[in-house]
Amino acid sequence: MREFAAAEKIDRLDRALSLWRAPKSPWLARLAERHGGFSPEVVSLGVTRGLEGWTRDSLERLHERELDRPCWVPAETAVWLAGSVPTATFAALLLPLLAGSAVLAKPSSADPVTPELFTDSLAEAGLAGAVRICGEDEALREADCVVAYGNDATIEAVRRRAPARVFVGYGHKLSLAAIGPEVSVEQAARDLALDLALWDGRGCLSPAYALVLDEPAGRAESLAGALAQSLEHTQEVLPRGALAPAEELEIRERRSFAALRPDGLLFMSGNSTAWTVAYDPSGPLPSPGALRFARVVGVRNLAELAERCRELQPTLSSIGHCGWGEREAEIATIAASSGASRVCALGRMQLPPIDWNHDGMSPLRPMLRFTDIEGSESKAR
Amino acid sequence: MKRANIEECVLAWIAEGVDAPADEKRFDELALALFRHQYEHGEAYQRLCAAENRNPSNVEHWTEIPSVPTGAFKRARLATFPVEREVRTFRSSGSSSAERGELHLDTLELYDASLLATFGAYICCASDPLRFLVLAPSSRDAPESSLSYMFDRAGHEFGRGAPSFYIDAGGWDAEQTIADLEKLAEPAAVVGTAFSFVHLLDELASREIRLALPEGSRVMETGGFKGRSRELSRAELHASIEAGLGVPVSRIVNQYGMCELASQFYEATLRTGEPTHAKSVPPWVRTRVLDPATFTDVSPGETGVLVHYDLANTGSVLAVQTSDLGRRLDSGFEMLGRLAGAEERGCSIAADALLGSR
Structure with missing residues (x-):
């Protein structure tokens, strides 16, 4: 992902989301048919409404807000997925990509379908290889940042297995x-x-x-x-x-x-x-x-x-x-x-904006490491 | 029909023994009469029935009687009589009193009758009095344990001499257990929890002791392991008991029971001489195997949730819904274990666990 300029990266991510937002989206139809954990009606409405506000503008604003200074961006981020809510999976995969990191996705046992289809839609939007689905050993071996979702015990277990990495955990709420x-x-x-x-x-x-x-x-x-x-x-x-x-x-x-x-x-x-x-x-x-x-x-x-x-x-x-x-x-x-x-x-609880401070944390910054650049000595005087 | 009349009829049925016909009409009449009594005298049960819009005027068959999940026995006093008439309370095992189910009894007459009829039929099998060695605490040491009560009661009824208990507040007396087993000279019934047998077998193995209990001896084990010992499949446990105690698997019986029920279920292994997985259902009890989603009976051989209807449960509720999985067999039902915890529910489950005890 590092090879893309910000505008290009955002453009391709928006293109992928557009595939899902399109009327009669075949991607959404496939997810609704294959997910299994929810009725097709719930998947269709949940994804359609959930992605409404995740527009190109919102991605740009978020990128500009969070990456406002020079920073280190992980080359690869392992994303430990949890549960079965598709829009939560979309966000979990999308955010590291927006930050500029490739993703190694470890799917949850409750929903192997959403990460697979979302990865395919990214490929169609020109981001082939941006997300790789893998097992936990591979994810932890190769990533230099780990973002884990799940119950508190899982978060702790993953954290212990990922020493000396940037670690971001989203526990249960x-x-x-x-x-x-x-x-x-x-x-x-x-x-x-x-x-x-x-x-x-x-x-x-x-x-x-x-x-x-x-x-x-x-x-x-x-x-x-x-x-x-x-x-x-x-x-x-x-x-x-x-x-x-x-x-x-x-x-x-x-x-x-x-x-x-x-x-x-x-x-x-x-x-x-x-x-x-x-x-x-x-x-x-x-x-x-x-x-x-x-x-x-x-x-x-x-x-x-x-x-x-x-x-x-x-x-x-x-x-x-x-x-x-x-x-x-x-x-x-x-x-x-x-x-x-x-x-x-009320009525919008399941529709968080993409720039929501999930668990009170900035969407991108916890994965990054910023460099504060102070003025030179002479200027400071 | 008044409760006293119902109990008289149930006692008469129990007295006919486990081989009495499981007459459907007889069961239905008694179950409906008992349901009416429990509905009218059980305030908490009445609320449960009201939630399902069921009452004696619209319940026409025993299968329509609302069942009560075992968890509800932890939340409410499910009894049809006032507290002052209570003669005994059995509590399920649990880490704290708030998490323990309770069966309140104002009489032990039916409880004893059912217990002795089934224990006698499936464990003692009309043998001469047996020496009872019990791998569980006595009811004096564990007055709230229905299992200890059962061993105590059966041991005194069918045993030669008083039963020997090897577990008390101080723990398990391994020395005495093994010494007594080694010097047995006549047939014995060695009974206890499954995990206590695992501890006994491990102790025997560590001492390199292989026993050969006198011919005619038998073993009854019950319950799960609940993290109290290493876990074994039932077949592995029975094979290990055969190897360690010298009691053939054709003389080892698994019993299935619960604090919330007056009656228990046994494998008929000792009666037939053939090991079996089927739990026999006494004529005064019915066990249904239900689809958890629809709560309708599954087809024979299919897996579902066990719901028991026990006419000996006169003072509480007769219909008890378990979290146990089983399948119906021609000769009873097979117990297949407990339903695993609910599937992980996205990111809401930890909070659920956090607050689940409320």
Whole structure:
């Protein structure tokens, strides 16, 4: 990648992304057909919406912002992929390339398809060889920078195996929705259902909780009911993917735990585990939702919302919000004080911009090593 | 039908033994009557049923009775009687009390009846009283362990003399175990957890001892290894027991049970003389093998999740959903292990693990 001038590099990366963004993209069709972890509908919508904002302009802006000084760029970056969310894989491969490093990609066992197809699309866009898919030994042997995604144990294990390299680790996170009173429950439920449905709650940007200001009293419960209706409708247009047997049982078990709570409410799809809404009026946070198992939790005021967010530190990633009106600025303050790295509109939680400071880190800089050039002695005087 | 009447009928069925006909109509009537009782008297169970929109008026067959995941026994008191009537609580193994399932009992009559009927049929097989050597703590040392209770109860019922227990709070008494095994002069039942047998076999191997227990001796092992010893397949374990203790595999039985159930399941190896993987289901119990996605019965021979319906579970819930995988066989079911943890879920799983205990 070092042989390309910045403009040429960005041009080719944009060309690759364009292949995926194109109407009736055959690349996207292939991914939707072959991925297996999600329904084709979810893959199509998730990738289409996810890549909308990853334009040439955004790549240029990011490049200009991050590479603003002379720096060392790794010749090859090993990227340890995790999970099965295609857009997360796209970003993980794209960012080192934008920095100017070739990529040795170690696919996750849950999704070998996305890195393969994305690599092929790069080749078609004139970046053949920019990404090489390989096993972990080869990746670690040859790379001079390692970027690892995964659970904390994996990150630590990879870090130990990659001494004396530049290492960037993205561990596990979760996200939540914060819903205020100045939006209809139906609208909030529709937006929340979309954030829950895209990637089936398998990613760190999926709302593990929906914290709802219960103002007036009963609004949080109403939202839970509206969300159940939205998820039922969403299941028709964006069906959930197949689950592993253990996941099926986990949902059934979680449903029973929720049903056992005397003060809670439980809504669920009939004859399947397709979706679940568990409503908790208040109290300590229950286990987080996932796999379209939504947790709606009532909060009495912003102070309680802040307390719940702080409970999730340091695992909180994004907060998707709506309906706060003039109190919106306070959500940002709460997010920052709980270590969240992103605040966005509800309904856009799965659509992070390419220049998002993932886990609070610059997208490119952690892979680079900058050279600070101070003025000469005479000039300094 | 009142609970007392239901229990009378179940006790009568158990008294007929494991070879009694597994009459479908008889089971269905009793199961539906018991479900009605448990629904009406079990507040927590009622909430679970309500979530599935099931109640005695719309459940028409025992297969429609809502099952309760074993995990729920850790979250709620699933009992149909008040706390003050409790006579015994069995708790599943776990690292802390918050993580342990509990079976609350206000009577041990059915528990004992089922336990003795199956243990007698599949382990003692009408033999003369046996010497009982137990590789587990006694129920005095482990009062919350259903396994220790079973060994204690069966040992006193079927044993010649009091059973010998070799594990207590101080650990396993290897010296005494091996000394007692070496001087056995008449048939014995050596019973215990699978991992305790591994420790015994390792100890015997380190001392270069190969025992030959008296003819007619038998071994019953149960449970998994749970990281408490090196892990062996069931076939390897039985072969090692044959080599180390001199008990042929045709006299070694694996038992499958759980704290949440009053009844247990045994291989019929000792009754037939042929080693088998099939766990026999007593007539007063049903075991279904269900597709985890649809919760409908899988075809015979296919793998699914085991759900048990135990009429001896009168004071709690009769339908218990496990995380165990198995397949249906003509003579019962085969246990194939526990479902592995849920597949890694992108980057949300660690937080899930972090908060999963809530």
